[in-house]
Amino acid sequence: MSDFLLEILSEEIPARMQAKARADLARLFEAELNTAGLSAQGIETYVTPRRLVLIARGLPQETAATSEELKGPRTSAPPQALEGFLRKTGLSQDQLSERDGIWFANLEKPGRATVEVLAEAIPAIVRAFPWPKSMRWGAASLATESLRWVRPLQGIVAMLDEKVVDFEIGDVRSGAATIGHRFRHPGPITLGGASDYLEKLKACHVIVDQDERARIIRDGAAAAASAAGLTLVEDEGLVLENAGLTEWPVPLLGQFDPSFLQVPREVIQLTMRTNQKYFAATDGQGALAPAFICVANIDAADGGQAIVHGNQKVLAARLSDAKFFWEHDLAVPLGQQAEKLSQIVFHEKLGTVADKVDRVAKLARWLVEEGIVGTDANLTARPERSRGAPAPALEPRPSTTLGTSEVGQLADLAERAARLAKADLVTQMVGEFPELQGLIGGYIAAAQDEDPQVAEAIRDHYKPVGQGDEVPTAPVTVAVSLADKFDTLVSFFYADMPPTGSKDPFALRRAALGVLELLTHNSLRLSLWEGITHGLKGMTDLRVFPEMPDQAFEAHSKAMQATFKSLPDFFADRLKVQQREAGVRHDLIDAVFALGGEDDLVRLLARVRALQSFVETPDGTDLLAGYKRAANILKKENWTAEQDENKTLSYTPENAEDVLIAALDSAEPEAAAAVEREDFEGAMRALATLRRPVDAFFNEVTVNDPDPAKREARLDLLARMRAAVHRVADFSRIEG
Incomplete structure (x- = not known):
């Protein structure tokens, strides 16, 4: 058995492309082997900034006949x-x-020599390699069919054991020689094959294994910070990126002027990370330290002093720009910045950002004034729960216990925060770092002596923005965040621009999940119908429909009706996605939604949790089976009537009938009362009393009796049982 070594040497491969390139190389190589009837005992791939490497272990000398x-x-x-x-x-x-x-x-x-197979396979792999971006180079690049690679090729090593696999790609011929580190060993290195490749390259200051380079960076950066009495701000993404930029990584500690710490911490860290690929460090109190860790690509003779000095100069220039932007933005009141939002189009059909801000401000105020946000329950701290965990146990929607003046004050704060929340979009700082929108506005608001609740709401109103993100709990922040996301959803559904398939250009699925997280995490009792109604109020002033006035009114009415129909269904689908992590069955959500009229998501989830607990018990399983049997009989008979409780039967009912009638007489009002007071566990307990009577009924009574009076009464009784169950959920939607 033989080992095959392939090294493709080029100019620098972008770090973001390296991991996929390794996987693609292994996949394409294995496919070529399979086509030729070959297989390797093991395939290893490596990547450095300048080389893509594959080692195939245990190849046969030839293919089988x-x-x-x-x-x-x-x-x-x-x-x-x-x-x-x-x-x-x-x-x-x-x-x-x-x-x-x-x-x-x-x-x-007949069998073919493996070396012949490889000589044909490697050029095919190189020419078909799926780089996200590639280029042609040299005189040959004038022809469109010329070789393409991510960066110009400089050499190819292809060796089966100690023998060169001979082929040519473009003007590059395979061989047994490569080069080492660009500065420490730029001369040629003659290889003996896969057996000594990694060791020889390391001796020439090239660590081929990307995982080893990442470990050196991770441990070295932490050690450099610790030696200075600091703590490294861990960033695995930055570790991997630096591993993709260096072949001989050496972490080094540098310093910057402490006066730059006047700039928000996130700006400094983003400047260092994005522009310079530096790690940040904190002091003993957790505050950002005026220090950074850069990763050199060489073990310099002076210990890296010159490298650190150069990096400090570059970082100082970057931070000077950031400081200038920050000071300029601080000098302009946020309210004055917000006036510029009328010059930014939110969407051609939905007006400017200023229009959206006005809608959000009114909606946020309504949420507070209606007691949906800011009630006594919502002002108290809530126990922490992990994402995906069930929401807290449901309690009846609390009435607003704040005084009128307190509600007004909270509503004023929510409206103020909403009107300033987007103001930082026109700041120079957000223009330079768009990912800091909201955060910069919060810092500016705090510096300009806005109410702390307003500053916090501006900072956090985009949250939650993704899987596992923090969910706000402060009332003003919740009101603005909920209003912002709800307005986005209502606006785009009203304008008939919902997500389609995998396309969601306006991130509406994320907005819906954010609304659901805010509602369930904070146990907010919001009716979707009410929310949509108030959200649509802001649509009447928009020129979404440019037809004549009478036509525009008709189009507006149709758009409103379509929004009321489609948006709740959209929330239902997102709710299934959100609750899947908590182990909530999607069919149970369907069973509750199918009843209609249930658009309080907190109450709906409480009903779903009670239903799931019930159907997983023996009583629930048996009742579900009895229900489905009854429903199938009624469907087959196309029977929709229900038994009149006061109707006198024209025959003497059998004992099982009497027992079921008595059970329904007791369970129906008890379940209905429990649902009314939102005691869904109690409603399930009431339904559970029907289990044995239903079983006995089917065991002892013939539904389709030859006597028409008996048959009609018994079908009515089954319909009554079905209706009693439907007070809690549509059991026909439950699987099993």
């Missing part, structure tokens, strides 16, 4: 068909065999 039988034309076919088959197979007619009036060809393929 194979035989193949090809079916040809019938013996009675025209001569031209036979001639074509002979040309295809390269055989003569006397080499064919005839069976059942059909010609067959037996092709024997």
Whole structure:
């Protein structure tokens, strides 16, 4: 068995492309081996900024001989068909065999030397390599069919054991020599094959294994910070990026002027990370330290002093720009900045950002004034729970216990925060770092002596923005965040721009999940119908429909109706996604939604949790089975009527009928009362009393009795049982 070494040397490969390139190389190589009838005992891939490497262990010296039988034309076919088959197979007619009036060809393929297979496979892999971006170079690049690679190729090593696999790609010929580190060992290195490749490269200051480089950076950066009495701000993404930028990584500690710490911490860290690929560090109190850790690509003779000095100068220039932007933005009141939002189009159909801000401000104020946000329950601290965990146990929607003046004050704060929340979009700082929108506004608001609740709401109103993100709990922040996301959803659904398939250009699915997180995490009792109604109030002033006035009014009415119909369904789908992590069954959510009229998501989830607990018990399982049996009978008979409780039967009912009637007489009002007071566990307990009577009814009573009076009464009784169950959920939607 033999080992194969492939190294493709080029100019610098972008770090973001390296991981996928390794996977693609292994995939393409394995596919070529399979086509040739070869397989390796193991395939290893490595990548550095300048080289893509593959080592295949345990390759056979040659492929196995194979035989193949090809079916040809019938013996009675025209001569031209036979001639074509002979040309295809390269055989003569006397080499064919005839069976059942059909010609067959037996092709024997002798084994091929593995080195020959590789000599054909590697050029095919290189030419078909799926780089996200590639380029042509040199004189040959004038031809569109010329070789493409991520960066110009400089050399190829291809060796099976100690033998060179000879081929040429473009103007690059394979060989047994490579080069080491760009500065420490730029001369040629003659290799002996896969057996000594990693060791020889390391001796020439190239660490080929990307995982080893990442470990050196991770441990070295932490050690450099610790030596200065600091703590490294861990950033695994930055570790991997630096590993993709260096072949011989050396972490070094540098300093910057402490006066730059006047700039918000996130700006400094983002400047260092994005522009310079530096790690940040904190002091003993957790505050950002005026220090950074850079990763050099060389073990310098002076210990890296010159490298650190150069990096400090570059960082100082970057931070000077950031400080200038910050000081300029601080000098302009946020309210004055917000006036510029009328010059920014939110969407051509939905007006400017200023229009959106006005809608959000009114909606946030309504949320507070209605007691949906800011009630006594919402002002108290809530126990922490992990994402995906069930929401807290449901309690009846609390009435607003704040005084009128307190509600007004909270509503004023929510409206003020909403009107300033987007103001930082026109600041120079957010223009430079768009990912800091909201955060910069919060810092500016605090510096300009806005109420702390307003500053916090501006900072956090985009949250939650993704999986696992923090969910706000402060009332003003919740009001603004909820209003902002709800307005986005209502606006785009009103303008008939919902997500389609995998396309969601306006991130509406994320907005819906954010609304759900805010509602369930804070147990906010918001009716979707009410929310949509108030959200649509802001649509009347928009020129979404440019038709004549009478046509525009008709289009507006249709858009409102479509929004009321489609947006709740959209929330239902997102709710299933959100609750899947908590182990909530999607069919149970369907069973509750199917009842109609349930658009309080907190109450809905409480009902779903009670239903799930019930159907997983023996009582629930048996009742579900009895319900489905009854529903199937009623469906088959197309029976929709229910038994009149006061109707006198014209026959003497059997004992099981009397028992079921009595059970329904008790369970129906009890379940209805429990649902009314939102005691869904109690409603399930009431339904559980029907289990044994239903079982006995089916065991002892013939529903389709020959007597029409008995048959009608018993079908009515089953319909009554179905209706009683439907007070809690539509059991027909439950699987099982």
